Amino acid sequence: MHSELVVYHIPVCPFSQRLEILLELKGKRDTVRFSVVDITRPRDPALLELSRGSTALPIMKTAQGVLKESLVILRYLDELFRETPVARAAPYERAVESMLIAMEGDFTGAGYRFVMNQDRDRRSACCEAMIAQYRRLNDFLEWQNPTGTYLFDRFGLAETVFTPLFMRFWFLDYYEDFDVAALGLERVARWRDACLTHPAAQQVSKEEIVKLYYDYAMGAGNGALLPGRKISSFTFEPRWQGRPWPPRAKYGLAATDSELGLASS
Numbered sequence: 654m655h656s657e658l659v660v661y662h663i664p665v666c667p668f669s670q671r672l673e674i675l676l677e678l679k680g681k682r683d684t685v686r687f688s689v690v691d692i693t694r695p696r697d698p699a700l701l702e703l704s705r706g707s708t709a710l711p712i713m714k715t716a717q718g719v720l721k722e723s724l725v726i727l728r729y730l731d732e733l734f735r736e737t738p739v740a741r742a743a744p745y746e747r748a749v750e751s752m753l754i755a756m757e758g759d760f761t762g763a764g765y766r767f768v769m770n771q772d773r774d775r776r777s778a779c780c781e782a783m784i785a786q787y788r789r790l791n792d793f794l795e796w797q798n799p800t801g802t803y804l805f806d807r808f809g810l811a812e813t814v815f816t817p818l819f820m821r822f823w824f825l826d827y828y829e830d831f832d833v834a835a836l837g838l839e840r841v842a843r844w845r846d847a848c849l850t851h852p853a854a855q856q857v858s859k860e861e862i863v864k865l866y867y868d869y870a871m872g873a874g875n876g877a878l879l880p881g882r883k884i885s886s887f888t889f890e891p892r893w894q895g896r897p898w899p900p901r902a903k904y905g906l907a908a909t910d911s912e913l914g915l916a917s918s
Contacts, residue, residue, distance in 0.1 A: 657716035658685045660726070661700060663692045664887070665865050667761075667817030668723035669711040670856050674813045675727055677853035679737040685713075685730075692876035693885040708875075724754070727813065740810040753793055753804055753811045757818070760786045764822045767829060771872045773904045776829070783825065784836060791841035799840065802847045816848040821866070823859045828870040828903045860898070864913075867899040871907050879907055884915040891915065 662669035669687070676682040690700065696708055703719050704712050713720045713729070720726050731739050741747040763786045767779040798804060804811045825831035834842055848854065867886040873879045876887050886899075896914030910916035 657714070659714045660685055660687045660711050661690055661703070661714070662687055662711040663690055664889070665857055665861060666710060667821045670817040670820070670854075671723050671727055671813055672711065672713075672730065673856050674816060674854050675730055675739055675810075676734075678739050678808070678813070679730075679734050681730075681734050681737075684734070691889060692887045693889075694876075724814070727810065731810070739813060741805065746805060749797055750804060750809065750811050753790075753797075754814050756786075756789060756793065757814050760790070760815070761818055764818065764825060765869070765874075767831070768822075768824050768866070768870050769872050769874060771904070776904075780829070780831065783831065787833060787836055787838055787841055790844075791838040794840045794844055802843055804844075808848070808851050808853065812844075812848050812851070816851065816854045819845050819848055820854075820857055820859075821862060823862045824866045824870060827859075827863045827901060861893050864893045864896055864899060867908070867913060870899075870903045881907070882910055884910045886913060886915070888915060 660669065660672055662672075672685070673682065673687070676685060690696070690710060701708075703714060704710075704721070705719075707721070709721070711723060711726065713726050715729075720729055728740070741750050763779075763782045767783050770776060770779045794801075794804065803809065822831075826833075833845060836842070865887050868874070868877070868879060868882075871879055876885045878885060891914060897912075899913055900908050
């Protein structure tokens with residue numbers, strides 16, 4: 654292991670999972686130490702010093718200094734361990750790959766706004782915004798590789814970027830009854846399904862996502878506590894495997910700590 658390569662990250666963070674997927678693809682997972690940060694507690698002053706006051710994670714400490722932003726760290730790791738490249742090598746293909754990756758921000762924003770929405774009257778607009786994002790992706794993939802599975806001939810950098818978000822959006826399946834397969838967008842559905850089942854991308858499960866992101870579904874992100882609650886759904890203990898599945902209804906009374914398996918009473 655390279656002791657000088659340390660990633661500080663939040664458990665089940667999609668932006669951190671990108672780094673894990675890339676390293677798995679390269680067979681280099683053990684070359685980087687992943688240090689878990691408890692999102693339910695104040696940041697360690699030493700970590701804030703490393704991040705220059707920012708609470709955004711992941712960040713990576715290297716022998717030369719600290720790197721921020723998951724896409725930047727992805728590029729760095731891909732170039733550092735260049736013997737097994739994940740990004741496309743040909744300039745035009747790399748540009749096409751970058752065009753697709755540039756669509757990730759709007760896709761991510763639409764998904765998180767949808768799950769965190771607490772206004773039943775806005776649900777339809779949030780749903781349509783999410784559908785529009787899947788249509789954009791479908792159109793791009795049909796334009797670039799209509800008969801393929803991935804953007805190119807293999808799971809690459811664009812897949813590494815989007816796969817953790819496809820996984821996080823399992824919370825839309827569960828809490829919003831959002832069914833991607835029902836959209837009739839065959840090309841993006843084929844891409845998504847292949848990404849979700851790729852062997853290098855199995856760091857998290859649907860059950861884990863649904864249970865830990867319950868508070869997001871109730872409008873409280875980043876470890877914030879909901880009224881009447883004392884324990885975040887992102888807490889390390891009790892472990893998510895021993896908790897019951899949360900209630901699917903999100904536009905009503907929120908579950909208590911006890912009902913979520915977070916406290917005995």
